[in-house]
Amino acid sequence: MPKREIINPFNQAIIAKLDDATEEEARAAVLAARAAFDAGEWPQWTGPRRAALLRRVAELLVRNKSDLARWETVDTGKTIVESEIDIDDVVSVFRYYAGLAEQDHTRTVDVGPNVVSKVVYEPVGVCVLITPWNYPLLQASWKIAPALAAGNTMVVKPSEVTPMTTIKLVELIEEAGVPAGVVNLVLGAGPEVGPVLTSAPEVDLVSFTGGLSTGQSIMRAAADTVKKIALELGGKNPNIVFADAPFEAAVDHALTGVFLHAGQVCSAGTRLIVHADLHDEFVAELVRRAETIQLGNGLAPDSRSGPLVSAEHRAKVERHVAQAIVEGATLLTGGRRPDDPNLAAGFFYLPTIFDNCRRDMSIVQEETFGPILTVETFTEEDEAVALGNDTDYGLAGAVWTADRERGRRVAGRLRHGTVWINDFGPYVPQAEWGGFKRSGIGRELGPSGLAEYQEAKHVYENTDPQPENWFA
Numbered sequence: 001m002p003k004r005e006i007i008n009p010f011n012q013a014i015i016a017k018l019d020d021a022t023e024e025e026a027r028a029a030v031l032a033a034r035a036a037f038d039a040g041e042w043p044q045w046t047g048p049r050r051a052a053l054l055r056r057v058a059e060l061l062v063r064n065k066s067d068l069a070r071w072e073t074v075d076t077g078k079t080i081v082e083s084e085i086d087i088d089d090v091v092s093v094f095r096y097y098a099g100l101a102e103q104d105h106t107r108t109v110d111v112g113p114n115v116v117s118k119v120v121y122e123p124v125g126v127c128v129l130i131t132p133w134n135y136p137l138l139q140a141s142w143k144i145a146p147a148l149a150a151g152n153t154m155v156v157k158p159s160e161v162t163p164m165t166t167i168k169l170v171e172l173i174e175e176a177g178v179p180a181g182v183v184n185l186v187l188g189a190g191p192e193v194g195p196v197l198t199s200a201p202e203v204d205l206v207s208f209t210g211g212l213s214t215g216q217s218i219m220r221a222a223a224d225t226v227k228k229i230a231l232e233l234g235g236k237n238p239n240i241v242f243a244d245a246p247f248e249a250a251v252d253h254a255l256t257g258v259f260l261h262a263g264q265v266c267s268a269g270t271r272l273i274v275h276a277d278l279h280d281e282f283v284a285e286l287v288r289r290a291e292t293i294q295l296g297n298g299l300a301p302d303s304r305s306g307p308l309v310s311a312e313h314r315a316k317v318e319r320h321v322a323q324a325i326v327e328g329a330t331l332l333t334g335g336r337r338p339d340d341p342n343l344a345a346g347f348f349y350l351p352t353i354f355d356n357c358r359r360d361m362s363i364v365q366e367e368t369f370g371p372i373l374t375v376e377t378f379t380e381e382d383e384a385v386a387l388g389n390d391t392d393y394g395l396a397g398a399v400w401t402a403d404r405e406r407g408r409r410v411a412g413r414l415r416h417g418t419v420w421i422n423d424f425g426p427y428v429p430q431a432e433w434g435g436f437k438r439s440g441i442g443r444e445l446g447p448s449g450l451a452e453y454q455e456a457k458h459v460y461e462n463t464d465p466q467p468e469n470w471f472a
């Protein structure tokens with residue numbers, strides 16, 4: 001089989017040549033994970049011992065930070081500063097789950113005399129962890145760290161487009177001392193090796209982050225053997241700005257919220273829903289600033305945004321933009337590739353803003369995953385909430401207002417898994433992340449992110465057994 005070429009989306013330089021796994025190799029990875037779970041030492045490790053391993057991984061990540069950040073940048077195109085922030089976050093995630101692994105989560109239930117009733121939390125078993133190309137290392141850590149903390153074995157399948165830092169992470173986990181067979185890496189194209197993993201009867205859980213239609217196909221593949229599934233499927237996230245919003249902060253965050261990482265962020269604030277009184281001033285300022293965003297090589301210190309991840313992905317963004325124009329959206333800026341010849345070899349696309357958008361337009365409803373902002377207006381609070389909820393997705397949203405009561409009221413009414421008030425984008429390992437509606441099933445991060453990888457078992461012990469004589 002020819003080697004797969006991994007390219008830098010900034011200039012299409014080949015950064016690595018890798019072998020895809022064959023179907024037999026993918027199958028062997030599942031069987032290795034099964035054997036390590038059923039017969040290996042790993043599930044017998046105590047929580048504190050697993051925690052120590054996670055902390056060693058965190059230390060190795062810190063030690064290898066600059067190397068990892070560089071790989072993440074040349075693989076995804078994102079700026080080196082963003083890659084460094086990602087690595088810091090990954091370290092925090094491993095440390096957070098080390099902390100949870102150290103704790104005994106056993107719950108004792110008071111049933112009365114002569115009974116000891118305990119709920120214990122055990123690993124689910126063999127987990128298949130499938131990650132996307134936009135935050136390769138970060139998304140891998142959100143799955144691998146809690147799966148290890150809970151005592152599972154696993155098969156990890158990164159995106160074929162951006163596998164480099166996941167390969168490195170698995171090496172570091174091995175260096176930290178994880179037993180053989182616990183963490184197995186499978187490279188290759190999702191449509192080819194994916195179904196081998198997601199339909200394998202030896203697999204107990206599939207955790208996936210990526211696009212909606214892939215998530216739906218994974219649900220179908222997992223159904224036959226009733227696997228547990230966890231899905232994070234992106235969003236179409238509203239950013240609601242009232243007329244009394246703190247102008248400078250709201251403009252700044254609206255810009256970053258949608259154009260960071262060229263919009264390839266599941267929680268990107270792609271739908272600006274702005275009060276009619278503020279619309280003109282706010283949108284004019286956004287356009288002005290969008291036109292000054294410095295696109296470039298992620299490794300160059302003055303670049304503020306890199307290219308899109310691939311030619312295929314840019315083609316999708318271009319199709320969405322063309323459709324928006326057909327449907328009557330007003331193009332204010334962008335809508336094309338940049339003219340700069342220095343960017344011609346990369347998959348760049350200009351930050352793009354559409355005004356006069358309506359909720360029935362496909363650019364407002366479908367996830368583009370590119371640097372595209374749509375603008376809708378409202379006059380009443382109820383209208384803003386209705387617009388903010390008028391999406392099949394439900395991952396994240398924000399509300400900007402000087403009225404704290406109103407901010408909390410609107411946050412309470414938005415049907416999204418994360419809502420920011422007067423902010424956009426922050427997340428912390430301690431707090432759950434995930435989606436309502438078609439944004440997914442389950443939660444990552446926080447205690448729920450560990451619970452995804454655990455089975456609760458009730459152990460009921462009768463300390464004074466007596467006959468019941470029900471049928472006597």
Ligand code: NDP
Pocket residue numbers: 130131132133134157158159160161188189190191192193194195198209210211212214215217218232233234235265266316367368369
């Ligand atoms: P996919 O959903 O296809 O990719 C996500 C992961 O799933 C990758 O590892 C991919 O592998 C794998 N995969 C693909 N097909 C299968 C399958 N049949 N069984 C198992 N695994 C599979 O995302 P795309 O790259 O196609 O992007 C499509 C859209 O998804 C984007 O435009 C964006 O809208 C959305 N998206 C959302 C993300 C999020 O964070 N929620 C992240 C990325 C994309 P491989 O890459 O090797 O094919």
